[in-house]
Amino acid sequence: AAAPEEEESAEGTDSGTSEETETETETVDYKACMVSDEGGFDDASFNEEAFNGLQRAESELGIETAAVESNTGATLTEYSSAIDSLVGEGCDMVFGVGFALATAVRDAALANPDTDFALIDSGLSNDDFSPLSLENVKPIQYDTAEAAFLAGYLAAATTETGTLATYGGILFPTVTIFMDGFKQGVDYYNAENGTDVSVLGATDEDQANWSATGDFSDIAKGKNLSEQFIDQNADIILPVAGPVGQGTGQASLDSEGVLLIGVDSDWYNLEAHAEYKQNILTSIEKKMSDAVFNVIQSGLDGTFVGGDENQYVGNLANGGVRISPEHEVAYPDGIQTALEALTDQIISGELVVNSLYKN
Amino acid sequence: MRLELKGITKKFGDFTANDQIDLVAESGEIHCLLGENGAGKSTLMNVLYGLYQADGGEIVLDGKPTVFAGPGEAMKAGIGMVHQHFMLIPVFTVAENVILGHEPTKALGFLDVDKARELVREISERFGFDIDPDAVVGDLPVGVQQRVEIIKALISDAQVLIFDEPTAVLTPQETDELMQIMRQLKDEGKAIVFITHKLREVKEVADKITVIRLGKVVGQAKPSDSSEQLASMMVGREVDLSVDKQPAQLGEASFQVKNLTAFSAQGSKVLDDVSFEVQRGEIFVIAGVQGNGQTELAESILGIQDKVSGSIKLEGKELLGRSVKNVLDSGVGFVPEDRTEDGLVADFTIAENLMLDRSDRPPFAKGIQLQLKKLHEFAEEKLKSYDIRAQSIFSKARQLSGGNQQKVVLARELSRDLKLLVASQPTRGLDVGSIEFVHEQIVAARDSGIPVVIIATELDEATQLGDRVAVMYKGKIVGIVSPETPREELGKLMAGISA
Amino acid sequence: MKQQNLVREIFSGNAVIPIFAVLASFLFGGILIAFANEEVQQASGYFFSRPGDTISAVLNSVFGAYDALFRGSIFNYQASSAEGMIKPLTETLAYATPITLAGLGLAVSFRSGLFNIGAQGQIIFGAMFAAYVGLSFELPFLIHMPMAVLAGLLGGALWGGLVGLLKATTGANEVVVTIMFNYVALLLLTYLLKTPVFQAPNQVNPISSPVAESSRLPGILGDGFRLHFGLIIMLAMVVAVWWLMHRSSIGYQFRALGYNPSAARTAGINIPLTYILVMAVSGGLAGMAGASQVLGADRQLTVGISATFGFDAITVALLGRNNPFGVLAAGILFGGLRSGAVLMQANQGVPVDIVLVVQSTIVLFIAAPPLVRSLFRLPKPKAVQA
Amino acid sequence: MKQSKKTPIALMLLLAVASLIIPNVQGQQLEVRVATGTDLFPIPNIILPSQGFVAVMLILMLAMTALSVYLTFVRNRKTPLIAVIAFGFGLVMTVLTWLFSGATMGITTLLAGSLALAVPLIFGSLSGALSERVGIINIAIEGQLLAGAFTSALVASVTDSVLIGIFAAMIAGSLVAAILAVFSIKYLVDQIITGVVINVLIIGLTSFLFSTLLADNISILNQPPRFERISIPLLSQIPIAGPVLFNQTLIVYLMYLAVAGVFLALFKTRWGLRLRSVGEYPKASDTVGINVFRTRYMSVMIGGALAGLGGSFFTLGQVGAFGKEMTNGAGYIALAALIFGRWNPIYAAMAALLFGFALNLQYALQIVGSPLPSEFLLMLPYVLTVVAVAGLVGKVRGPAAAGKPYVKS
Numbered sequence A: 001a002a003a004p005e006e007e008e009s010a011e012g013t014d015s016g017t018s019e020e021t022e023t024e025t026e027t028v029d030y031k032a033c034m035v036s037d038e039g040g041f042d043d044a045s046f047n048e049e050a051f052n053g054l055q056r057a058e059s060e061l062g063i064e065t066a067a068v069e070s071n072t073g074a075t076l077t078e079y080s081s082a083i084d085s086l087v088g089e090g091c092d093m094v095f096g097v098g099f100a101l102a103t104a105v106r107d108a109a110l111a112n113p114d115t116d117f118a119l120i121d122s123g124l125s126n127d128d129f130s131p132l133s134l135e136n137v138k139p140i141q142y143d144t145a146e147a148a149f150l151a152g153y154l155a156a157a158t159t160e161t162g163t164l165a166t167y168g169g170i171l172f173p174t175v176t177i178f179m180d181g182f183k184q185g186v187d188y189y190n191a192e193n194g195t196d197v198s199v200l201g202a203t204d205e206d207q208a209n210w211s212a213t214g215d216f217s218d219i220a221k222g223k224n225l226s227e228q229f230i231d232q233n234a235d236i237i238l239p240v241a242g243p244v245g246q247g248t249g250q251a252s253l254d255s256e257g258v259l260l261i262g263v264d265s266d267w268y269n270l271e272a273h274a275e276y277k278q279n280i281l282t283s284i285e286k287k288m289s290d291a292v293f294n295v296i297q298s299g300l301d302g303t304f305v306g307g308d309e310n311q312y313v314g315n316l317a318n319g320g321v322r323i324s325p326e327h328e329v330a331y332p333d334g335i336q337t338a339l340e341a342l343t344d345q346i347i348s349g350e351l352v353v354n355s356l357y358k359n
Numbered sequence B: 001m002r003l004e005l006k007g008i009t010k011k012f013g014d015f016t017a018n019d020q021i022d023l024v025a026e027s028g029e030i031h032c033l034l035g036e037n038g039a040g041k042s043t044l045m046n047v048l049y050g051l052y053q054a055d056g057g058e059i060v061l062d063g064k065p066t067v068f069a070g071p072g073e074a075m076k077a078g079i080g081m082v083h084q085h086f087m088l089i090p091v092f093t094v095a096e097n098v099i100l101g102h103e104p105t106k107a108l109g110f111l112d113v114d115k116a117r118e119l120v121r122e123i124s125e126r127f128g129f130d131i132d133p134d135a136v137v138g139d140l141p142v143g144v145q146q147r148v149e150i151i152k153a154l155i156s157d158a159q160v161l162i163f164d165e166p167t168a169v170l171t172p173q174e175t176d177e178l179m180q181i182m183r184q185l186k187d188e189g190k191a192i193v194f195i196t197h198k199l200r201e202v203k204e205v206a207d208k209i210t211v212i213r214l215g216k217v218v219g220q221a222k223p224s225d226s227s228e229q230l231a232s233m234m235v236g237r238e239v240d241l242s243v244d245k246q247p248a249q250l251g252e253a254s255f256q257v258k259n260l261t262a263f264s265a266q267g268s269k270v271l272d273d274v275s276f277e278v279q280r281g282e283i284f285v286i287a288g289v290q291g292n293g294q295t296e297l298a299e300s301i302l303g304i305q306d307k308v309s310g311s312i313k314l315e316g317k318e319l320l321g322r323s324v325k326n327v328l329d330s331g332v333g334f335v336p337e338d339r340t341e342d343g344l345v346a347d348f349t350i351a352e353n354l355m356l357d358r359s360d361r362p363p364f365a366k367g368i369q370l371q372l373k374k375l376h377e378f379a380e381e382k383l384k385s386y387d388i389r390a391q392s393i394f395s396k397a398r399q400l401s402g403g404n405q406q407k408v409v410l411a412r413e414l415s416r417d418l419k420l421l422v423a424s425q426p427t428r429g430l431d432v433g434s435i436e437f438v439h440e441q442i443v444a445a446r447d448s449g450i451p452v453v454i455i456a457t458e459l460d461e462a463t464q465l466g467d468r469v470a471v472m473y474k475g476k477i478v479g480i481v482s483p484e485t486p487r488e489e490l491g492k493l494m495a496g497i498s499a
Numbered sequence C: 001m002k003q004q005n006l007v008r009e010i011f012s013g014n015a016v017i018p019i020f021a022v023l024a025s026f027l028f029g030g031i032l033i034a035f036a037n038e039e040v041q042q043a044s045g046y047f048f049s050r051p052g053d054t055i056s057a058v059l060n061s062v063f064g065a066y067d068a069l070f071r072g073s074i075f076n077y078q079a080s081s082a083e084g085m086i087k088p089l090t091e092t093l094a095y096a097t098p099i100t101l102a103g104l105g106l107a108v109s110f111r112s113g114l115f116n117i118g119a120q121g122q123i124i125f126g127a128m129f130a131a132y133v134g135l136s137f138e139l140p141f142l143i144h145m146p147m148a149v150l151a152g153l154l155g156g157a158l159w160g161g162l163v164g165l166l167k168a169t170t171g172a173n174e175v176v177v178t179i180m181f182n183y184v185a186l187l188l189l190t191y192l193l194k195t196p197v198f199q200a201p202n203q204v205n206p207i208s209s210p211v212a213e214s215s216r217l218p219g220i221l222g223d224g225f226r227l228h229f230g231l232i233i234m235l236a237m238v239v240a241v242w243w244l245m246h247r248s249s250i251g252y253q254f255r256a257l258g259y260n261p262s263a264a265r266t267a268g269i270n271i272p273l274t275y276i277l278v279m280a281v282s283g284g285l286a287g288m289a290g291a292s293q294v295l296g297a298d299r300q301l302t303v304g305i306s307a308t309f310g311f312d313a314i315t316v317a318l319l320g321r322n323n324p325f326g327v328l329a330a331g332i333l334f335g336g337l338r339s340g341a342v343l344m345q346a347n348q349g350v351p352v353d354i355v356l357v358v359q360s361t362i363v364l365f366i367a368a369p370p371l372v373r374s375l376f377r378l379p380k381p382k383a384v385q386a
Numbered sequence D: 001m002k003q004s005k006k007t008p009i010a011l012m013l014l015l016a017v018a019s020l021i022i023p024n025v026q027g028q029q030l031e032v033r034v035a036t037g038t039d040l041f042p043i044p045n046i047i048l049p050s051q052g053f054v055a056v057m058l059i060l061m062l063a064m065t066a067l068s069v070y071l072t073f074v075r076n077r078k079t080p081l082i083a084v085i086a087f088g089f090g091l092v093m094t095v096l097t098w099l100f101s102g103a104t105m106g107i108t109t110l111l112a113g114s115l116a117l118a119v120p121l122i123f124g125s126l127s128g129a130l131s132e133r134v135g136i137i138n139i140a141i142e143g144q145l146l147a148g149a150f151t152s153a154l155v156a157s158v159t160d161s162v163l164i165g166i167f168a169a170m171i172a173g174s175l176v177a178a179i180l181a182v183f184s185i186k187y188l189v190d191q192i193i194t195g196v197v198i199n200v201l202i203i204g205l206t207s208f209l210f211s212t213l214l215a216d217n218i219s220i221l222n223q224p225p226r227f228e229r230i231s232i233p234l235l236s237q238i239p240i241a242g243p244v245l246f247n248q249t250l251i252v253y254l255m256y257l258a259v260a261g262v263f264l265a266l267f268k269t270r271w272g273l274r275l276r277s278v279g280e281y282p283k284a285s286d287t288v289g290i291n292v293f294r295t296r297y298m299s300v301m302i303g304g305a306l307a308g309l310g311g312s313f314f315t316l317g318q319v320g321a322f323g324k325e326m327t328n329g330a331g332y333i334a335l336a337a338l339i340f341g342r343w344n345p346i347y348a349a350m351a352a353l354l355f356g357f358a359l360n361l362q363y364a365l366q367i368v369g370s371p372l373p374s375e376f377l378l379m380l381p382y383v384l385t386v387v388a389v390a391g392l393v394g395k396v397r398g399p400a401a402a403g404k405p406y407v408k409s
């Protein structure tokens, strides 16, 4: 059976909020809870995007919520005890945000069959890493490469210097999937148009050798790395490093004609990125807030279905990932239509963007 | 100026270091303060100088009761002090040390270094010192450092000057010079308080003598009193000031040093082809002005001197090039020159200090397990036999007075099976009673049939203790003479004039 | 009169200082908790019309938070089962295990005059070595588990000993080297977790497979609890370190070096060798903390395996005055705060960062008895009065 | 003491590394771009024949190594610093040629970025210098930087003034320093505990205030103005040095002044002499009437103010917003630079610059496409520091009284 959120997920976040805010006072006897990974809920990126879904559910569905933010230096044990505590607090549904929580969610789900769980960015597995399916756990994953592909194509079409760049915080697979899709989009554009646009920071075949700042907190390093990219002629940069990406935004303010691409949510609309929003070409959105909201709603409706076979993989087809609409930076002529065509091809399967979700 | 201390009491915890002490220092007068190690002399002076706050009594300056909240105020009131433990910053130059606290400056608080140098030169000249104002103090031999301390006290033009054992580290000539200076100052109308353990000095310069024991004034003495009288007043019993020893029973020459040459880090020669032999049952004294290579010689024997060549043989076994541990294990007892720095771990208890060089072997360890019971028995025994004055074997070494610290080092070094004893300035800073005891122990070691090497700067000690006396000058042995050699002749040798 | 003396005796003794220190820091933390609380914020909006609301909101938020801290770290009286009630205490001890082990290691080095701030990296090395043994072999439990723990010890000892070696041979300052080695160790771990050396097969994320059952530190109280055999090892190490430092000749030499290196040298102690030994022992204990995490708590190797234990350990070592039993007490305090923090957040929505604030103020107050005395107007102890 | 053989051995080892690199230099030429937008006249790119250039550098390194070997083993003298620097120059140039041969090396950006990464480290190490020289070990640099970063972002956002922002940062930094000072001077708490704990406290406080206050009101509370670049006429037009050093923001100029100022104050003034005496032997200072406590408080707090200023560079100089734990260990690196630089402000600044350069070079390597995984490149600055400390610096001696409280009887 298809997961219930798939019908609705194509809708944007903005459309839902305005009409339903009045329902907020009426409380429902349902509690949804969430545990973040290291970044915390203010990271202007990954965790914040997921947390928004929880908050939206609180205000629109009138449910109760609780959240535990993990500190830098949280251990697996702490993730486990955070989830245990939330279960103990009577949560009906608990979200684990990030692959780091996979083991903790699995153990809690086994111990608490009556509580529903959802796990973002990872599936479940047994100790030997054979896939595991649990009735009460819904994995939520994203084939971000598809949207990143579009962003790469767009960037390749937009660049004036013929040089793009990308970097990660730490090269986790959930990070490199952005960079990889982006690169594929650029290559596709090159092949199609006979151009030679290059992607700095991901030149090597071996993904391990791609660029990274080393952490997800030192914004200054992001700025520095970006300046070097710019010095090597790059004019569009894709930072996949949470808040560190703000450094790229700042670097774009210091040089003429440099653009950046956001990740996780539409940075154009986020206050943290407001200062340089005129330089945001687009963002590769991973619409976790929608998924979180929808899964909560299914729990509330009693339509929640867990299990590996019912995992949710956000992709272009179901609207779980997308690139943000055109804002201030105008796309080159004809690119909008080209992007739409590519989207259709990807959805239809005619065009395959390689990623770890497709092999 | 007249400075009066009335009923000063100072306690450290439950321990009373000064108990109702009265003392007067008057213009144009040298007042000597005598007392055995730990009697409370330095404590009293530190109270006077504002470094310690008294628990009772008062300081009266020209008739006015005064309270010094800190040394700054004492200085302002015209008091200067040469401290027993150097109050010098080792990494600063002589000039920087001298001007600290009253620096000549140019605009914006920038130091006037030229003026500072000038000041040092001026004072040096006035009192006949020869000191390079740009030398780093830590590199200077202690004797020179003491002069820097004295310059510091003199430069502020104080009316009351306190000298706390300045002569413990001076050579006889330097001591004579200092006494000359003190007389000069006295004639200028200054009041001087002088602390020393050397009765010869007391008798030479004192106008008044106050003796304290166990924190209390036990009485006044006259400079004309005999040394024996002064000594027994201090210690509270009869003291024999001459070293009582039998003629040496010489054995074979089991310790041989041949062609020893060493260089300093800067590349200058600090030991220059030194050769000598010491026989079993003989005390071989190395005399000379400090800084002429004695330290390097001792450290070469111990194995911590770098860049050294030649040979050092003990009972036929070459010591040079071996590790310290190996040298000690060969039966070398070593009393270092600087006991607090090299001889003791101040934060260890007396007991712990007593096994410092034997902690890894019987009787103190079985495997790696310490045998604390054995250690404690051993320590109790040493505490008694060496008359170490401490509350218990568990007292920290830092709580001991200097003399008692030295006894701990000697007790440790002499209680091993020795084949050689090397002791540098074993009685520096000790009171007469302790000196008597230490000398007895050294003679006893000699009489047990081992060669003994003593490094001494005190001529009296050298001649009384030694069976032969070698004089070092600029890294060389310039002469080996009998202890009966007249003082003047020895003095000439020490100044580098060969016999 | 007599009773008054007794009261005075109690309040002037050092034993009450920690209690009042905790009290003082809770007061301070309480201000922040109230400040962050939504109800308080709302009620203070109309403070002047109904001040009672604000006050009760403040009290509710603060008491709620500390009640949760208590229930999360010591005893959960609200739990439905007896098991649930004592569980928090076991969690506290589970967290205290790695912190105390690493703290013991640092205490050894601090006592010996070496300022090792590299526990973080040494924990990582211990964890990597233990994980490697735990993942690569199939052996009977009685061989495998001890072997994996020893591997952890070895890993930490090598990484720490290397610092000692550098210091002994080149004089390199251990503070600089250990700071740098922390980063190097973390980067190496991050890299290796993406290579087949550690990364689990069929796994895209940088996580290792769980270590073999036979290499794990077994649970002490059964499945419901996270407390594992590492606690026993830790307690054994407390005693072992005490024995090493105070009853063995090696520890005696370590301390001699720490107090007075030049006297140690004159007494024939081999200084370079002792540097290496100290750092190896220190690193080895931190390495066991890593092993305890991999084999007992997490059971798999992750990038976050060392958490902030290595930094906590610095404070724990010094707070325990480098005395093994003091370190144990301080380690349990830190474990309790870590464990209680979670419930404070889950139950009361108290931001996790407040725990850091409370934790650091507790330490400052505990370390400064005169401050606590003057804050609470406690009488001075006799020795100070004199 | 023997003449240490470390320097020649280190040089020989590094020479061996260099000669491994040299055969791998590919590409015909190295193009060096010096020009930036602000030059007085257009500067053409410098084109160097890669192989030839490397050969010259190799000769330079060989000569310096030979000199060092000769001096150490034959003459028994120390290798002069200038020879080591010349060797280092040759080595760096060799590595750069290897990396950039066939591509364009933007030397100006590379150096400017190194400076930017070093700025907070330098301020931090100045704080360390002022504090440790007076006898208080300063582990709390991290907390001082972070407090400065947070406060300056908040205050500059609210007041819309960078100047008020940095002023506030300095106050915040010195308040953090005051905690360190009070606990270590008055309450005799171990200085290292105090430092470590202060860092935790400040991380907790700033993160707490960030999530409860800043994150919800970004546009009012966390969008500070940033420093404008001020280019100094003439100086800024010197090739390379001009844009790197003299087309900078106010805070960088303040840094130059601070380094020079702290150096002069410490070593050339009465104040500095007294301060250092307190850090070496407080009792001796006391005996000449110097107020040990006041000197300690003053110096530690002035240091804190400088570190606070350095912290504002993160927010007002670089990023334009505060982020949780954004200093990310810079305080510890600054501490390492301080020790590496032997507690001397100028050497410490050079150590920080070296670190900044290594960090930035490593990014350049990532970009040019290196055969090594990013983690290994990220290790470069840390490993390089260890190599430098072990190979070239060796044993250093800090202020003798650092870490020891002064207690009067």
Ligand SMILES: Nc1ncnc2c1ncn2[C@@H]1O[C@H](COP(=O)(O)OP(=O)(O)OP(=O)(O)O)[C@@H](O)[C@H]1O
Pocket: B012, B015, B017, B035, B036, B037, B038, B039, B040, B041, B042, B043, B044, B084, B399, B400, B401, B402, B403, B429, D409
């Ligand atoms: N800071 C202190 N704390 C505790 N006890 C101390 C302190 N300073 C000195 N004492 C003790 O006070 C006594 C007097 O010490 P003081 O230094 O005044 O002796 P002294 O007469 O100068 O001896 P010496 O001739 O060895 O210099 C000694 O027993 C010493 O152990």
Ligand SMILES: Nc1ncnc2c1ncn2[C@@H]1O[C@H](COP(=O)(O)OP(=O)(O)OP(=O)(O)O)[C@@H](O)[C@H]1O
Pocket: B132, B135, B136, B139, B140, B141, B142, B143, B270, B290, B291, B292, B293, B294, B295, B296, B337
């Ligand atoms: N600044 C200086 N000016 C003049 N001579 C100096 C200076 N520094 C050292 N010397 C001389 O260098 C030699 C070695 O000095 P050092 O301090 O090592 O003496 P030492 O043999 O160790 O004697 P001590 O027993 O005092 O320690 C001595 O001759 C000393 O006088």
Ligand SMILES: [Mg+2]
Pocket: B041, B042, B043, B084, B164, B165
């Ligand atoms: Mg004295």
Ligand SMILES: [Mg+2]
Pocket: B141, B295
């Ligand atoms: Mg000497």
